[in-house]
Each structure stands twice: as C-alpha cells, then as structure tokens.
Amino acid sequence: MAEPTWVRHAVWWHIYPLGFAGAPKQALPAGAAPEHGLQKLIPWLDYALELGASGIALGPVFASETHGYDTTDYFSIDPRLGGDADFDDFIREAHARGLRVLLDGVFNHAGRSFQPFKDALAHGPSSPTAQWFKFSWPEHGTVTGSEPAEPDYADFEGHHHLVALNHDEPRVARFVADVMKHWLGRGADGWRLDAAYAVPSGFWASVLAAVRPDYPEAYFVGEYIHGDYPAEVTAGTLDSATQYELWKAAWSSLNDANFYELASALERHNSFLDAFVPLTFVGNHDVTRIASQLKDPQLLPHALVVLFTVGGTPSVYYGDEQAYRGVKEDREGGDDDVRPAFPESPRDLSPLGQDVYRLHQQLIGVRRRHGWLHSARTRVLSLTNEHLVYEASPHDPAVENESGEGRGIVVALNQADRAAELEVPAPASVLLAGNGTVDGNGRISLPPRGWALLSAGS
Structure with a gap:
C-alpha cells in the first residue's frame, strides 16, 4: 500500500490524553x-x-476501566475525557489549524x-459473543462453591484483566472495521494499532480491506517492537510500523559510546525504507523519557x-520537547512518571525547558525545508566509537529541491x-544547524559533545 500523500509532511505531537488532562486513574462511577x-x-x-507539528497523535480516548488500554466501549469517549461533543470540538479545532488527528486503537x-465479554461470561458457550474470545470452558459444569467456575481465557502477555480478542472470528474483524469507520467518519485521520x-x-489485511474503500486517505501504523517489520507491514497492508530498533540505537549508542550500533541501525533502517516509511521517535508513552534515558x-x-x-x-512525545524527565518502572503504576498532567496552558x-523546545523547532524547521527527508536514505561517511558523520540524501535522484538548500x-x-576535527564532503560548507565550524576544505571542527548539520551542496 502507498501511504497517503499528506503523511510525507507529517510530524506528530504525541499525547497520552488521560495523563495530560490529569484524569482519575479509574473509570468514573456510573452516572457521574x-x-x-x-x-x-x-x-x-x-x-x-x-513546535512544528502537523498532527496530534492521541493515546486512548475511548471508555475504559483504568489506563485506556482496557477498553470497555469502543463507540464512546471515556467520560473522564468527555463525550462526543468534546471529541467533535477537538477535531474541529485541530483541523481548523491544519492539524491531523491519529487515534489509538486497542484491538488486540x-x-x-x-x-x-460480559455477555459471554453470563451466557456461556452458547452466547452469541462466545467466539469473540479464546475461552477454555470448564468441563461438566464444574462449580466453585455455588457459582459456576469462570472459564479461563487468553489474555495479553499475562495481564488477566486484558482479555485477548479472537482474531480468527470474522465478527471480530467486522466489529473492528465498524469502529474504525465510525471514528474516521467523525473526523479522525488515521489509527495507531496498539x-x-x-x-x-491477516486480520489487519481483512479489516483494512473493509475500511480503505471508504477512507482511502486514512493512515494506519502498527505498533511493532520486534520481528520482521517489512513482512508484517506488507502482509497486514499497513502504511507503517513503529521503529523501535532505531529508538534503542539512538540512546544506547550514546550511553555506551558506541556509534557502531547506530551505524548498523541506520543500515537496517534503509532496508525498512525500501518497503515502508517507519514511524520514528525517541520517546513515547511506554518508555523512559529520552532526557532520563541518556546518562549524559x-x-x-x-x-x-x-x-x-x-x-x-x-513523532515527539509531549513533554520531551521541554526536556521532561520520567522513568518507566515495571510495577503497578510504573507508567505514571512518563504520562504526567500538563499545565492549563503553555x-x-x-522556562527551564525552553532551550530544548527551541532546538526541536530548529530541527523540525530544517526537516520542513527538506521535505525529501521523509524517505531519505543515509550513508555513513566516517565512523569511530565517539564520532559519526553520515549523509542523508533524497531516495529519488530526480527529486527537485524547492528550497534551494x-x-x-x-x-x-x-x-x-573533547573537541574533534572530522572530514566531511568538501561541498558541505553551509552550516544549517549546530555548533560546528567548517573550513570549506572538507573539515569540520566540533566542540566537546558537539554536532552539526551541513548542506551537502547542489
């Protein structure tokens, strides 16, 4: 599948709404x-x-029990976030500014x-929705005390309160397609698939075959942490996948003083770009913030x-552009530190975060002036443990550079x-950003922990 053309210019600001809004940790009582x-x-x-963003990537907004990834009603906005009118207001205000909106779909x-699920538990194997889940029903009406024993069921990675859907059931695929179309019809521009x-x-391929004819400009990105990204994106007919390999290399190569790891990840990244354009990030709602992840x-x-x-x-995770700190921990409530409430207004x-905010603006500005970076390939020019020089260039040699840069x-x-003097291509003499000094003869001087972006010439 070819991604929608508007995605070529997309930069997401990623928000976890329940945390951002300071919502209660638990669902509101009925009738509240x-x-x-x-x-x-x-x-x-x-x-x-x-900041330079062109879209808002929202975390879960649908009715749920706690953190949003335990959805209870896919057709209702979580009352902690409001209702349909609040969603409509948000979409209208975002679109009025030219901002796209990406929703988070928890369909696993x-x-x-x-x-x-409640109906299936109440009515047993004969329930119309019993096949929506992967139950192991007790034999011969086994009871615990005077109550029928609850059947065992497949869950998500051992979290028994997260009930896995049965993706072999056609009615589940139709349900997910209906959910997607409902919210796309209300103005959403795409889905992150949790x-x-x-x-x-094959489940994604089936669902998207039902959705894309009605919404051909919608964008679908799957959350993939490991595995064969290109094969999964292709088989699922997705537009993109989350690039966790590059995320990991970006910080661990700095923590370990090992740019060889990053160079290897860039080579892998090039191979992914041959199949699709990944969603890239250095922070999200599931990981320690980059400002805390880095030792230096x-x-x-x-x-x-x-x-x-x-x-x-x-994608820029809210707060990262202000150098927010936060550590994810493997415990109950361990995500809270990376999903904080934001103040009422900017x-x-x-003021402590302003330097990092301005740096984001500067780098996003460079990216916008070089739109071909969306599908650019990189080539390592020189490499040591502590020094790296690479060139990013248009994948299509016929690409016209409208900026003239x-x-x-x-x-x-x-x-x-300590300071370093590195070789760069001789035409790369125009400093676009950073703190280096170029001599025009193929050398750049960088201060300790310095960096520079140079125009590679015409």
Whole structure:
C-alpha cells in the first residue's frame, strides 16, 4: 500500500490524553458527570503548531476501566475525557489549524467490562459473543462453591484483566472495521494499532480491506517492537510500523559510546525504507523519557538530530520537547512518571525547558525545508566509537529541491568530552544547524559533545 500523500509532511505531537488532562486513574462511577478532559488539550494546539507539528497523535480516548488500554466501549469517549461533543470540538479545532488527528486503537484485547465479554461470561458457550474470545470452558459444569467456575481465557502477555480478542472470528474483524469507520467518519485521520505485533497480519489485511474503500486517505501504523517489520507491514497492508530498533540505537549508542550500533541501525533502517516509511521517535508513552534515558544530558541534541535527519515520520512525545524527565518502572503504576498532567496552558510551562523546545523547532524547521527527508536514505561517511558523520540524501535522484538548500544533508556528531576535527564532503560548507565550524576544505571542527548539520551542496 502507498501511504497517503499528506503523511510525507507529517510530524506528530504525541499525547497520552488521560495523563495530560490529569484524569482519575479509574473509570468514573456510573452516572457521574463527565470531566471533559479533551477540552484541556485544545489550548495546546497552537503550541503544537509553533513546535512544528502537523498532527496530534492521541493515546486512548475511548471508555475504559483504568489506563485506556482496557477498553470497555469502543463507540464512546471515556467520560473522564468527555463525550462526543468534546471529541467533535477537538477535531474541529485541530483541523481548523491544519492539524491531523491519529487515534489509538486497542484491538488486540479489551477490558473485562467490555460488554461482549460480559455477555459471554453470563451466557456461556452458547452466547452469541462466545467466539469473540479464546475461552477454555470448564468441563461438566464444574462449580466453585455455588457459582459456576469462570472459564479461563487468553489474555495479553499475562495481564488477566486484558482479555485477548479472537482474531480468527470474522465478527471480530467486522466489529473492528465498524469502529474504525465510525471514528474516521467523525473526523479522525488515521489509527495507531496498539500491540499490532500480537495480532495475525491477516486480520489487519481483512479489516483494512473493509475500511480503505471508504477512507482511502486514512493512515494506519502498527505498533511493532520486534520481528520482521517489512513482512508484517506488507502482509497486514499497513502504511507503517513503529521503529523501535532505531529508538534503542539512538540512546544506547550514546550511553555506551558506541556509534557502531547506530551505524548498523541506520543500515537496517534503509532496508525498512525500501518497503515502508517507519514511524520514528525517541520517546513515547511506554518508555523512559529520552532526557532520563541518556546518562549524559548534554547528548540529548544528538538523539534529536538523528530523529529529524533520517527517513521516517517523526513523532515527539509531549513533554520531551521541554526536556521532561520520567522513568518507566515495571510495577503497578510504573507508567505514571512518563504520562504526567500538563499545565492549563503553555504560559504555565517552566522556562527551564525552553532551550530544548527551541532546538526541536530548529530541527523540525530544517526537516520542513527538506521535505525529501521523509524517505531519505543515509550513508555513513566516517565512523569511530565517539564520532559519526553520515549523509542523508533524497531516495529519488530526480527529486527537485524547492528550497534551494542543497540536495543532501551531512550530519556530524561528536559524543566525546573533547573537541574533534572530522572530514566531511568538501561541498558541505553551509552550516544549517549546530555548533560546528567548517573550513570549506572538507573539515569540520566540533566542540566537546558537539554536532552539526551541513548542506551537502547542489
């Protein structure tokens, strides 16, 4: 599948709405007044535009039991975030600014309060929705005390409150397609497919075959942490997949003073680009924030430079652009630190994050002036443990550079605590960003932990 043309210019600002809005950790009691958390996001849309984003990637917004990934009603906005009117307001305000909206679809599993699951438990194997799940029914009406024993069922990675759907059941595929079309019809521009790696690729192909004819401009990106990305994207007829390999290399090559790892990841990344354009990131709602992940905070610009100078559709996780810190822990509530509430408006942000915010603006600006970076390929020019020079260039040699700023970008990175002088192509004499000094004769001087982006010439 060819991705929609608008994605070529997409830069996402990724928000986890329940955390952003400071919503309660648990679902509201039945009958409680909604809290309209989505309205708290609207004052930040201009901020996203000023950052350089062209779209908002929302985490879960549908009714759920706790964190949003235990959905209970796929056709209702979580009352902690409001209702249909709040969703419509958000879509209208985002689109009025030219911002696309990506929704988070949790279609591998559901919460235990999902009505089809409750019906199946109540009515047993003969329930119309019993085949929606992978039950192991007790034999001969086994009882525990006076109550029938609850059947065992497949769950998501051992989390028994997350009930796995049966993706071999055609009615599940039709249900998911109906959900997607419902919210695309209300103005969404695409879907992130949570835990796509746990779902048979044929399921996605079946669902999207039913959705794409009605919404040919919708964008579908699957969450894949490991595996054969190109094969999964192709078999599932997806547009993209999350690029966790590049995420890991971006920070661990800096922590370990090992640019060979990043160079290897860039080579792999080129091979992925032959099949699809990955969703790239250095932070999201499931991982330790990049400012905390790095042992040396002075190397944060290096990770951002990689994000914005390689092929891909970049995503910036809210707060990362302000150098927010947060560590993900493997415990109950261990995600809270990376899913914080934001203040009421950008005016309330601490000034301590402004330098990193301006750096994001600068790098996104470079990317926008070189639109071909979306599908660019990289070529390593020189490499040591602590120094890396690579060139990003248009994949299609016939690409016209409308900006007049050269046909490629040379990236020079120094993660050492001492200055470095590195070789670059002689035409790369125009400094686009960074703190290097070029001599015009094929050399660039970088300060300790310095970096530079250079125009590769015409």
